[in-house]
Amino acid sequence: MTDLADSIESVRQLAAGWRAVVLDRDPAADVRDLPGLAVRWADSRFLFWNTVTLTEPGVDAGLLEQRLHEAAEVMRSKQRPGFLWLFEDLLDEDARTALLPAARRAGLDHAFPGTGMAADLPSIPEPVHPELTFARVRTDDQLLTYADINSAAYGFALEDGRDGLAGSALWKNDVHAYLALRDGVPVACAAAAEVDGRLFVVLVATLPEWQRRGYGEAVTRKALYEGAKATGITRATLHATEAGAPVYPRIGFVPNSRIHFFGLRG
DSSP: OOOHHHHHHHHHHHHHHHHHHHHHHOTTOBOOEETTEEEEEOOOSSGGGEEEEEOOSSBOHHHHHHHHHHHHHHHHTSSSOOEEEEEGGGBOHHHHHHHHHHHHHTTEEEEEEEEEEEEEOSOOOOOOOTTOEEEEOOSHHHHHHHHHHHHHHHTOOHHHHHHHHTTOHHHHHTSEEEEEEETTEEEEEEEEEEETTEEEEEEEEEOGGGOSSSHHHHHHHHHHHHHHHHHOOOEEEEEEETTTGGGGGGTTOEEEEEEEEEEEOO
């Protein structure tokens, strides 16, 4: 996890991919690129669509302090909460040491860790799972099911997840979003979107009662397979939560960037 180019790629995938989904939620959403900060804020009840991230490499402790305060001010100006995504490899050694105290001074609390990953997948076999079938998300009802699986997996209220996806033409038409069904009942989901020449894997989730059965891995493989078949793209990226991170190396993803998620102190 030391290749800065991979970390920069990961940051750019977030900024570009989130621009599309945030503007899909609200064409007037805040998608500013400020010095050293990318704002992608839909003011949605779905917290993942409300983000700020640092974007410049080589940030020292002094600049980190400034950027954290700037990010916190952006977050305070919004109606709904969200997250600052901070890619650790963009910081120099002193800034990494100073990160948590500096975040506290800016009024930010560490929420959870994550990991940026990437893979070169020149040949993706069509996935087969003995317990699953797959359905591409094409209807509003399927999209609501996709949202509900994410809400259940991440501990959101159902209405919050639906606020992030309900009625989206982008997700039904342009994103390769799939449901995994066990005996006809949706149990997991994953999506791959074309972003700047990569397949960007997003919103992978499995219902809590069906986790640790390989369902998330299988439906992620399906989204990648169909995305690659449609686009010819073989480079893929994603941002994994700590719980999901062990799944992706089995598909071929390599961790490349540690991510810290911060929220405003309550």
